[in-house]
Amino acid sequence: MTVEYDPFSAEVRRDPLPVYKQLRDDAPAYFMPKYDAWAISRFQDIWDLSSSNDLSAARGTTPAQLLTRDQPVAPMLNLMDPPDHTELRAVIRKCFLPKNVRAVEPIARQLANELLDAVADRAEFDAIDDFSARLSVTVACMAIGLPLEDGPQLTKLVQRFFSHDPDAEGMTEKGLGALAELTAYCEDMVKARRQQAPGSAEAIDAVVGFESGGRGFSDADAASHIAMLVIGGSETFPKVLANGLRRLWEHPDQRARLVADPSGIDDAFNEILRYDMPTQFLGRTVVNDLELHGHTLGANQPVIFLYASANRDEREFDDPDVFDVGRKPARILSFGAGNHACLGTHVARMEGRVCLKAILERFPEYELDLDRAVRLRTEFVQGFASLPVRIG
C-alpha cells in the first residue's frame, strides 16, 4: 500500500495516529520529497539511531529548523554534537540528579496544594494556566536559578514561542520574537550572575562557569543555553499532565484504582507519557550516509524521529492503543534516548507524581469540559492549550 505522509497536512494534524501505523507497517523509513527528508516511525529504529554518530543535532532538531528552515539554530545544549555536547551535558546533568530532584519534591508538593487551594472554591479551573504551567515554570526556575516571581512572565514567553499560525507552516514572527525576548531576559540574568560568587547547584552557575579549552561562553551564548532550559523545563510537562487528566477521566475505573491506591501513580504517569506524547517528533541531520530498510539516508538530509508513533509501535508494546495505567513497559521514547535523552526526566516524573496525587486526592471525581478545551493540533505538538476541569 502506498503511504502518503506530510506532517503539515490537515489530515495528519487532525489525527496522526492512523498514518503513523501505515508508516510503521509499510514505510518505516519514509522519504518526504517536499522536504528532502526522512521520517522514521518504528521504536527500535529510533532507539538505535538516537545513539548514532552518523547523525548530527547541530543543524537543528525541530520541524522549523529541519523542514521549513525558518528557525535559526542557536547555541543550545540540545543542538550540539560530541565532543562539545558531551562536556557541557556532563556539567548540566549534575543539576538534575535524583538527589537534587528529591530535595525539590516537598516544595513542589506544597506549591501544588497551594495552587489547588486557590481554585478550590471555584466551579472549575484550567488544568494548564491555573495549575500545571505554574508548577512546572516554578520548578524550572528553582532548578535553573531564576527568580521565582518571574515565572508567569516566562510562561507567557514560552507559550508565545510555541504560537502557531494554522495557515502557515513553521515558526511565526510572534514565536521568533518571543524567543528573542526570552534570550534577552536570560542575558540579563547571566550578567547579574557573573557578579555573584559561583558555587550553587543551579544550572545557571553550571553554564556561566563552564569552560572548555580555557574558554567560557559569551553572555549571549550562555543566555541561549539558559533559554533552552527554560523552554525544555516548562513547556512539555503541562501538556502531558492535561493529556493525563483527559485519559483518566475517560477511564473512570482506572482513575478510581489510583484514588484508592496512589502507589500506582508513577506507572500511571509513565503510561500517560507513552500514550499521548505531545511532541510528535524531533530530528537530526545525516552526516554519513546510512542504510535503513533498503534505503540510503544521504548526507545532509534531515531525519525526523516520530516519537509519538514509536510509543504506539506494536513491535514494542502489547496492545499499544490500549491505555492501561498498570502497564510496566521496559522502555518508552517520550524522553528520547541516547546522547540527547532528556536531562529533565527525573524532574518531569516528580512533577507528574506530585500533580496527579494532589488532584486525585482533592478532586477524585473531577469532570472535564472538552467542548470548551482549546486543542493544539500542529505538526509539532498534539494536546491542549487550555483544559477546563470542573470541580464544583
Ligand code: HEM
Ligand atoms: C514531561 C516533560 C518532558 C518531556 C516529555 C521531555 C522530553 C524531552 C525529549 C524527547 C528530549 C530529547 C530531545 C531530542 O530528541 O532532541 C528532551 C531533551 C531535553 N530535556 Fe526534556 N522533557 C521534559 C521535561 C524536561 C524538564 C522538566 C527539563 C529540565 C528542567 C528538561 C530538560 C531537557 C534538556 C536539557 C534536554 C536536552 C538534552 C541534550 O540535548 O543533551 N526536559 N526532553
